Amino acid sequence: MQCEKLFYNDSFATTFTAEVVDCFENKDHFAIVLDKTLFYPEGGGQPCDHGVIRFGGNTAEIFDVREKNGVICHYSRTPIEIGTVIDGEIDFERRFDLMQQHTGEHIVSGIVHSLFGYDNVGFHLSEKDMSLDFSGPLTKEDIDRVVDMANDIIIKNQPVTADYPDISKLEYRSKKALEGPVRIVTAGEADVCACCGTHLATTGQVQMVAVKDSMNYKGGTRIFLGCGKRVYADYYAKTAQCLDISHALSAKTDEISSKVNDKIAECESLKAALAAAKDELFSFWVKDVPAGDVGFMAKDGLSSVEIQRLCSKINEKCTTACVVAKQTDGTSKICLFSSVCDTNKVGRAICTALGGKGGGKPGIFQGTFTADGDVETLLKGALND
Numbered sequence: 183m184q185c186e187k188l189f190y191n192d193s194f195a196t197t198f199t200a201e202v203v204d205c206f207e208n209k210d211h212f213a214i215v216l217d218k219t220l221f222y223p224e225g226g227g228q229p230c231d232h233g234v235i236r237f238g239g240n241t242a243e244i245f246d247v248r249e250k251n252g253v254i255c256h257y258s259r260t261p262i263e264i265g266t267v268i269d270g271e272i273d274f275e276r277r278f279d280l281m282q283q284h285t286g287e288h289i290v291s292g293i294v295h296s297l298f299g300y301d302n303v304g305f306h307l308s309e310k311d312m313s314l315d316f317s318g319p320l321t322k323e324d325i326d327r328v329v330d331m332a333n334d335i336i337i338k339n340q341p342v343t344a345d346y347p348d349i350s351k352l353e354y355r356s357k358k359a360l361e362g363p364v365r366i367v368t369a370g371e372a373d374v375c376a377c378c379g380t381h382l383a384t385t386g387q388v389q390m391v392a393v394k395d396s397m398n399y400k401g402g403t404r405i406f407l408g409c410g411k412r413v414y415a416d417y418y419a420k421t422a423q424c425l426d427i428s429h430a431l432s433a434k435t436d437e438i439s440s441k442v443n444d445k446i447a448e449c450e451s452l453k454a455a456l457a458a459a460k461d462e463l464f465s466f467w468v469k470d471v472p473a474g475d476v477g478f479m480a481k482d483g484l485s486s487v488e489i490q491r492l493c494s495k496i497n498e499k500c501t502t503a504c505v506v507a508k509q510t511d512g513t514s515k516i517c518l519f520s521s522v523c524d525t526n527k528v529g530r531a532i533c534t535a536l537g538g539k540g541g542g543k544p545g546i547f548q549g550t551f552t553a554d555g556d557v558e559t560l561l562k563g564a565l566n567d
C-alpha cells in the first residue's frame with residue numbers, strides 16, 4: 183500500500199493521525215511504516231523532518247526519515263506494533279527553517295538562471311549551512327544584484343505553488359529530462375522548477391536572503407546562502423564579533439577592517455625589528471664561544487627558527503654546532519649543524535637518550551625531547567662513537 187504523502191497537501195500542517203502498517207528492525211533501531219505521513223523523507227537536497235509519534239501513552243522519537251523503493255521509513259529506537267493507530271507531530275521549527283532555506287534557494291536559482299542562463303548544478307542544505315553551485319562565473323556585483331532582486335521578490339510576497347501542469351510547452355528548471363506527471367514549483371515571478379520538496383506558501387515567508395560567502399568552483403561559482411532566521415542569527419553573531427574587535431581596537435565598526443590591516447602591517451614590522459635585534463644578540467652570545475671543533479649552547483625559550491639561526495652562527499666558528507632550548511611546556515628543542523659528522527646519527531642518539539625524536543637533511547638535524555639531561559656530554563659521547 184502506498185503511503186499517503188500528507189506533507190504535499192499542506193506544508194504547514196504539524197500533526198496527523200495514521201496507522202502503522204509495518205515495523206521492522208534495521209541495525210540498532212526500528213523502521214516504522216505508516217499508511218500516511220506528514221514526515222518529509224530526505225530528498226531533492228532537503229533534509230528530512232524530525233519529530234515524534236505518540237501511541238498508547240508512549241512516545242517514539244523519529245530521528246530520520248527515508249524513502250526507499252517507494253516506502254517511507256520512520257526511524258526510531260522504539261518499536262510500534264503493526265495496526266496501532268498513532269498521533270504524529272513533526273518538529274515544525276526545523277521544518278520551517280528548512281522550508282525557508284529551500285524556498286529562498288528556488289528564488290535565487292531562478293533569478294541566476296533568468297539573468298545569466300546558469301544552471302544550479304549542486305545543492306547542499308543541512309541544519310547549519312546551505313551552498314549552491316552554479317554552472318558559470320558570477321562576480322561580486324552579479325551576486326549583489328541577484329540578492330537585491332531576490333529580496334525584492336520577498337517584499338512582493340508572491341505566492342509559492344506546487345502543481346502538476348502540462349509540461350509539454352512549459353519552460354522550467356530541471357536537473358534532468360522528465361516525463362509523466364511532474365511536480366512543478368513556482369516561486370512568485372522568480373522561479374519555475376521541477377521539485378519534490380516542501381516549500382513556504384509565499385515568497386514573503388522567506389523573510390530575507392543573504393550571501394555569506396562565494397568562491398570559484400569547477401569553472402562556476404559556489405555561493406553560501408542563508409535565508410530567514412539564519413540571516414538574523416548570522417547578523418547577531420557577526421555584530422558581536424565586530425563589536426569585540428571594535429572595542430579592542432578602539433575603532434568604529436566601519437573602520438575595523440582598515441585598522442586590522444594597519445595592525446597586521448605594524449606586527450610584521452615589529453617582527454622584522456625583533457628578528458634583527460635577536461640576530462645582534464646571537465652575535466653577541468657567539469663572541470664568547472671559542473673557535474674549534476664543537477660549539478654548544480643552551481638557551482631557554484628560543485623558537486625553532488631562532489635556534490637554527492643561533493646554531494648557524496656558532497657553526498661559522500665551530501665545525502660542529504649544537505643549540506638546546508627548553509620550552510615553556512617542559513619539552514626541549516635541539517638543533518645540530520655540522521660539516522664533519524653524521525648529524526642525523528648524532529642528533530638521533532641524543533634525542534633517543536632523552537625520550538625524543540627528530541630528523542633533517544645532511545648537515546642539519548632538528549629534534550625535540552622531553553627528559554632533562556646533560557646534552558653537552560651526550561653530544562661529545564655521540565661524536566666519539
Ligand SMILES: [Zn+2]
Binds near residue numbers: 288367377380381
Ligand atoms: Zn523545491
